[in-house]
Amino acid sequence: MTKYNAVTSEVVEELKKIVGEKYVYTDQDKLEPYSHDEVTDPHYVKAPEVAVLPANAEEVAQIVKLANRSSIPLVPRGAGTGLACAAVPFKGGIVVALERMNKxxxxxxxxxxxxxxxxxxxxxxxxxxxxxxxxxxxxxxxxxxxxxxxxxxxxxxxxxxxxxxxxxxxxxxxxxxxxxxxxxxxxxxxxxxxxxxxxxxxxxxxxxxxxxxxxxxxxxxxLPKVTMDLLAIFKDLESAIGLAPKLMGAGISPVCVEFMDNASIQCVESFLREKLPHSNDGYYIIVQIAGDNEELLEDQCVLIDEMATENGAVEVLVADPAVIWKARKAYAEADRARSLVFSMEDIVVPVTKIPEAVKYIADLSQKYNVAIHCCGHAGDGNIHANILKDKYSEKEWDEILPAVQAEIYSKVYSMGGKLSGEHGIGFKRVQALAKYANPIEIEMMKAVKAALDPNLIMNPGKVINVE
Ligand SMILES: Cc1cc2nc3c(=O)[nH]c(=O)nc-3n(C[C@H](O)[C@H](O)[C@H](O)COP(=O)(O)OP(=O)(O)OC[C@H]3O[C@@H](n4cnc5c(N)ncnc54)[C@H](O)[C@@H]3O)c2cc1C
Missing domain, CATH: 3.30.465.10 (Uridine Diphospho-n-acetylenolpyruvylglucosamine Reductase; domain 3)
Incomplete structure (x- = not known):
């Protein structure tokens, strides 16, 4: 196992010479914002020993050379909005925050x-x-x-x-x-x-x-000249999500095809305190189309309306983009407001398998008696499933969550899918990747990592474990 050194006062002094004293943080209150990302589970919090804010690539390069000489881990940090704990310094070391490089x-x-x-x-x-x-x-x-x-x-x-x-x-x-x-x-x-x-x-x-x-x-x-947003509302899960692969095969090349299940809609509505259509029992498919020819887009709207209605939609509306996208984008925050601790799964499956995957997850919610809110980028097979801790005790949660995740991941891989469509592996999914990915693929990743980062200082413990 790679042994890293602690950040000494000499290292802190060298960092100050590189970026200036003002941009080296060692006080606990200044380090706190760098100790977590958007995952609010307390298992995934760890403060860095020091945080530095370089102004340019040359300063970053000097920090990297110092870390190699001193055998200290480096963790790059953007805005910290990640959902896989990838920017959290679990092995200690230096968080290198890029916020000053903002031009x-x-x-x-x-x-x-x-x-x-x-x-x-x-x-x-x-x-x-x-x-x-x-x-x-x-x-x-x-x-x-x-x-x-x-x-x-x-x-x-x-x-x-x-x-x-x-x-x-x-x-x-x-x-x-x-x-x-x-x-x-x-x-x-x-x-x-x-x-x-x-x-x-x-x-x-x-x-x-x-x-x-x-x-x-x-x-x-x-930039397309015209954009149109449609909201198709269904009364059952299968009809709603079943529309997604049909739309993708209809030759209209939508910009977005998003899905929200009823539990997500209700949670967002109470979080935003804004009435949403058919929130008591609706399931949403939000479709955006864009282009330069308004007439053509209107024809496409008619086609989408027909396809949605044929698939069981009870209403198809031309949506106010400000309202509908605000609702869609509030999904994660709304779940967090209901249950501070939740796990956001980010599975991806072939587009044709989305209905099967979403139905399977809905059944798991019943089986384990745990709230799972599904929402996501249905047009590219990427489903977010938020598993909510709600009132479960720590002990109960530590049993339920891995059991639900294991069932989801096994199913997803059996359908030709993967663990993460967009949030990444980070720290949260390292063990799951090692378990579900092809072992040869994992060995290739390890070989690349070892070749490019011989002292293993770059964000250790993330994506794959190379010891
Ligand atoms: C409400 C909400 C909605 C979201 N929606 C989406 C979505 O629709 N699609 C999606 O893909 N993600 C989404 N995310 C997740 C997140 O916003 C993305 O992963 C985003 O790309 C992370 O950017 P960040 O600047 O916050 O990176 P951070 O969280 O700071 O870091 C993420 C990873 O990138 C590395 N990193 C950051 N900057 C650099 C750099 N300059 N050089 C090298 N490594 C670096 C970090 O080490 C870490 O491994 C959402 C998150 C939230 C909270």
Whole structure:
């Protein structure tokens, strides 16, 4: 097992020389915000020994070299909105917070590329693109607070992945600081790159285990002129979720196809204190379509309406986007307000298997007498299932949760699915990945990690355990 050293006062002094005294935190109250992400279970809290806030890639590189010399773990941190405890320093060491690297550096209109530092929020990236008539298509529900660097590191998905793909599909290049402290650019302002292994794609989604992302070249696309949101309401789970694969096969290329079960709708309604349609017994499918030709979109709306009605919808509404997306995006917060401790599962299955997966989870909720609220990106097979602790004791929860998770994961893998569609493995799912993934795949991941990070200082204990 790798032995790491504690952060000494000498190391703290060296850190102060690199980033300036003001940007090195050692007081417990200043370290607290870096001791957790959005997972509120107290099992997943650990304060760093020290947190540093570098201003640029050169400072990051010096910190990395210092950590290699001293054998101290480094944990990159974006906005801390993660849901897999990937930014929590369970092995102690230094949290390197990228929040000061928060500038959009360039919008290159002709190359359709935005160059940005990692600490810019996703929403700022989206707005800056819109201001120039472009769309940045990455759109996680946490976009108002998550950082673009965190989105790269987790390969964030989100609402528009159905049409535009996940964060990986929005990236043309990355500047990284390698685990040994070199600064290198992978990719760039390029539409294509077939020049050897795609190391850029290896770093995307590596959850801070293969280096720091310090600059990002993002692809921009033309901003569609017209957007329409529809809400199809059903009275039963199977009819609602059964619409998703049918829509995907209808040749209309929706931007979003989202699902909310009735328990989620009721929980959101009471959290927001805003009346939602058919909240007493409805199940929602939210569809967004976009393009430049309004007439064509109206035809598509008619088609969606017909398909939904044929599938049993009791009502299909043209939705007020402000209302419906606010409700959809409040899902996690609403569950947290009801039960501070809950586990958000993030399974992904082939689109055609979504009805079977959601039904299976609903049955588990009955079997274990535990609330499971399902919501998610139905158009890409990614279902979030929040398992709520509610009033169960710690002891009961420690028995129920692993049992429910084991049943969900076994089922998902039997359907050709995976543990995480977008939130990542982080710390929370390391053991499950080791159990359910192909052992050869795990060995390949370990070989990559050991080759690129010989002293195993980058975010140890996350994704895979290499000892
Ligand atoms: C309400 C809510 C809704 C959400 N909705 C979505 C959604 O729709 N889709 C989705 O995919 N996720 C979603 N998430 C999860 C989360 O917002 C994403 O995983 C997001 O990409 C994390 O970004 P962050 O800046 O907060 O990263 P953090 O949580 O700070 O870090 C996440 C991981 O990235 C690493 N990291 C961060 N920055 C860097 C960097 N510059 N270089 C190297 N490694 C780095 C960290 O070490 C850690 O491993 C949601 C979360 C919440 C709370």
């Amino acid at each position: 959009i550096l360039e919008i290159d209109i002709e190359n359709m590329i935005m160059v940005t530092e990692p600490g810019v929020t996703t929403e700022e990236v989206q707005k800056a693109a819109n201001d120039k008539g472009f769309l940045y298509a990455g759109d996680p529900c946490s976009g108002d607070s998550s950082f673009i660097g965190g989105n790269i590191a987790t390969n964030a998905g989100g609402n528009k992945a159905v049409k535009y793909g996940v964060t990986r599909n929005q990236v043309a290049g990355l500047e990284i600081v390698t685990p040994t402290g070199e600064i290198i650019t992978l990719g760039g302002k390029l539409k294509k790159d077939a020049s050897g292994y795609s190391l850029m794609n290896l770093v995307i989604g590596s959850e801070g285990t293969l280096g720091f992302v310090t600059k990002i070249y993002l692809k921009l696309v033309a």
